[in-house]
Amino acid sequence: MRHELTLRIGPATFRVGSAWRAPIDALARLYAAYPDQRGAIADFTVRLQPTSLARRWVRPSIFITGDHGLADAAPMSLAHGLLAAEMGMNLQMALGWRRHLLLHASSVEKDGRALVMTGESGSGKSTLAALLGERGWRLMGDEFALLDLDSGAILPFPRLVSLKNRAIDVVAGAVAADRMGPLLRATAKGDIRHMVPRADAVARMTEGAAPALLLFPRFGHQAEVRPVGQGEAFMRLTQASTNYVALGEPGFAALTRFVTGAPARAIDFPSGEAAFDMVDRLWDELA
Amino acid sequence: MSAALLVRALRDPASVAALDATGWNGLIAAARAERLIGTLAWRLDGGAVPAAAAPILDDARRDAEREARQALWEADRAAQALRGLDVRLLLLKGTAYVAAGLRAGQGRFIGDLDILVPRAAMPQVEEALMAAGWEWVKPDPYDDAYYRQWMHELPPMIHRTRDRMIDVHHTVLPLTARQTPDAEAMIADAVAITDGLYILSTEDRIVHSVAHMLADGDLQGGLRNLWDIYCLLPDADPRTLDARADRHGLLRHVSQARRLAAALYGDGERLTVWDRLVRARLLARDGWGRETRKLLVFAFYLRSHWLRMPPQMLVRHLWTKWRKGHRPQ
Amino acid sequence: MQQEGPAMDRMKRYRLDRRDSCRVCPLDDLVLLYHPRSGQTHMVISPVPEMLERMVDGAPVTASDLHDRLARDYDLGPRDVALAQVAAQLEALEALGLVCAA
Structure with missing residues (x-):
């Protein structure tokens, strides 16, 4: 995906990909003190992708998904991109964590x-x-x-x-x-x-x-x-x-x-x- | 293309030694998206994998073991529910492979419980399942009428307390499909596993899996279907299989599945132009686990509906679906 | 029918299959059973744990047999009432898959 960041929180590593820069920048700023995980093998992939092709630019609308996703997840406004990224990571933990x-x-x-x-x-x-x-x-x-x-x-x-x-x-x-x-x-x-x-x-x-x-x-x-x-x-x-x-x-x-x-x-x-x-x-x- | 990585890792587990972190991330994302992560974990078991990948694969193996246990329990419950009826519990797909201890069942993702029963026994079976706690999933009258009239199964049912689905099939393909495999013959030739559970004969298992992959579906989950077929093929005698496929009107499809299985998971095979298109559709997934080649994927989606029903009905069905906001994934 | 049903139930034989033996954890107010074959956790209270305990030998029992086994250790009160309870519990346990018809 165009923009990405790999983060570790506690025992879990997340690779977050986004079609837009803003959510990744917001994550990078707030998680700056967390361990740098660039180039790591991640436990989970999170994707913030446009709900449709046009929605990358026009009234950008984020569909939160990844390794684990909900088909009927509500789309989110790009202005709430940070929240979308957090929800994407929570979703992976809630549905996929087994350790x-x-x-x-x-x-x-x-x-x-x-x-x-x-x-x-x-x-x-x-x-x-x-x-x-x-x-x-x-x-x-x-x-x-x-x-x-x-x-x-x-x-x-x-x-x-x-x-x-x-x-x-x-x-x-x-x-x-x-x-x-x-x-x-x-x-x-x-x-x-x-x-x-x-x-x-x-x-x-x-x-x-x-x-x-x-x-x-x-x-x-x-x-x-x-x-x-x-x-x-x-x-x-x-x-x-x-x-x-x-x-x-x-x-x-x-x-x-x-x-x-x-x-x-x-x-x-x-x-x-x-x-x-x-x-x-x-x-x-x-x- | 990470689906290609996945296929290569399943074919040749040693090939993962050459992967860097990006490669592993792509491999894991594709394996999860194709619901082959458990199978991949089994294939890579015992080999050298990076420390960060090992726990991911361990989790997948444990998930698969639990799913297998749970699937067998659902089969046991269904057998219990049908006790007293003169109907054998004939398991299909994942649950059958696990119950029979087949290689195709190792690490396999198992969703619903799929069973095949004679058409004449459907009302009794439905009644017995309802009495044992299963109930209809969707109350939508259009879907219900559609299933009963045209599909090869009852509308899906879910168990009230265990929250697990059962699909009761009475034919192999929808009644509207072009091929009409002989379900009654399959039922007659089913073989006993244990505890009152049955599985299709060695050849029919393959024909059934091929029917779903190539004569029915839009190839969603096709890599997993093809892996099943690849694992099932060595058990069958090729000539018996051909004869059986011919009898069910699926010889062409079985031959294509053989070529694709050999090309993707085996020692290679010459492919026709049509095979190559199917292969391109099967491998349409990128390093983030996203489906690529949208047009090709959509073409196969349309084709799946085309195959299942006559054009006029197709229009009506797609229209009804689309009015409700349904889109292919 | 209503007269016949419970009487029939009392004749029905049940057994505890070794595959269905549960992991038991008594808490302060109830007992937890983990049934590995189904992956289900059940919360139960007396007399269910005591009943299952008396079936671990795997031998088939009727509600009446089981009642008598329990009565050796507990004061169950009037036989008819207790027997109906034991029969009802066995039926419920069979529906959950914790015991099976023998």
Whole structure:
């Protein structure tokens, strides 16, 4: 393809090809601190291609695909090219990664132990992880947590943090301007802005941590902590995993080990400050 | 052209030693796009591959093993559902190859469960499957009527809880196609594998695979079809195969498949002009896994519809599809 | 028919094929079964794990046999009620492919 870049995030290498320069330039700027992978054999190929021949130039419209793709993926505007590239990489992980159990969860680490947070989009797990990453924790990832099948450790996948709508201002206030990407207005998921993880998160992106606490956060509710049984935790994590079924027995072994080893709580929180208090308290108490 | 790289790697696994990173990226992208990555992984097993490629191939091998296991389970479930009917569970394509332990099944991608049953038994089979938890995938009345009236299978069904599809065929090609292979003869000559599962005879397996590749489809997935055929051919006696192909009206197609299999995966063969066009279509994929030669690909797409049905119907079908926004990939 | 059905079920013999033996993981509130042949994970509660445990020898059993085996270790309450439950569970397990008709 005309423009390309090879990137490594955690254990995975992506070759991103694009019919346009802009998405590749945006990626290159925001991933500048990540390992240079030029000329590497990539785990996945991502393609940002025109939805039709004319759409390369006229109202450019991106079709996101690659080794793994969805036939009915919605086309995206070139103005959202960075988001398209990120979605293309996520798609490869979600559909194609087999070396770890992939959990749709954020994770942060302290003292060699990991806090894993999972929930629906909008639960606040991503924002919470981003903010904890600025408050003494190491950010391991805002979207995917990788559960190692042999060691049971959580491995990082510290891609750019994707901030949505109200979370944008909250986080932008806490980090330096050069770590923020362009504001992408009116995407299918609302306004989106990417944040580059701190240097230590990138430098230690192959370093795992034993899971010590599992939280199911829910933003926008009265503060409340509820215990979660192992069965419920297991079920919700299988739903939060895109490759549980594909991994078969090793996936079963890893996930049962996780839910029997780490305590789980559901937390409702009305604000970031309330969430920090709850996380600190539960971490001291349980982890 | 990375499809050419893929074909060469399958023919001669040692050839990958000469690939640089760009070559490997192209090879992997093409193998994934053609759904031959598992087959490639099996072919390259034990040989020297770069450290970065090894885990990709390991993943593909494990995926293929799991798919095979899952396919056999679906076959077992279908056999269970049809128990009590006087119908043998005759497996087709990938599931059959895996169940019978054939070389064509090694690392093979397996999607749906395909079975062949006598036309007269279709209503019973449909009823038994519904009772065991399968249900229709699409509620579109046009598609449904189209399938029942003209195609060689029931509309696809999916299992309510296991989320796996089954295709129940009663003929080899659509009723509208020019050739009419004798499905009842194929069913009569099927051979037992184990656990109440059956597979087509050595020759019919090849004829069936060729029918799908050359007399029916638009050659999407053609490299994989041809690999199946290449792996199945050594098991058959050439003269018996010719006689069988002739009986099903597909001798010309079987001969072409033999030439193409030898040219692409074997020791080479002289090709006709038409063979060369087919080969060009089969190899239309670039180093990013994209389909190239759009016009040629589109021509084969049109041809596939032309082969399947009389022109007036073709117009009606394409029109109905296009109104719904369908485009060839 | 409704009178006959359950009675017939109690005569039906089931067995646990060695190929269908599951990997078992007890959690604090339920038991997980991983069935390698199908790749499916099942969440079950008593009496299912106990039933399967008493079928590992592979011998064919009727619901009534299995009830009696369970009754040696557990207080199952009135026989009729418990037997109907065991029969219903066996039927459900057969539908999942965890046990088969013998």
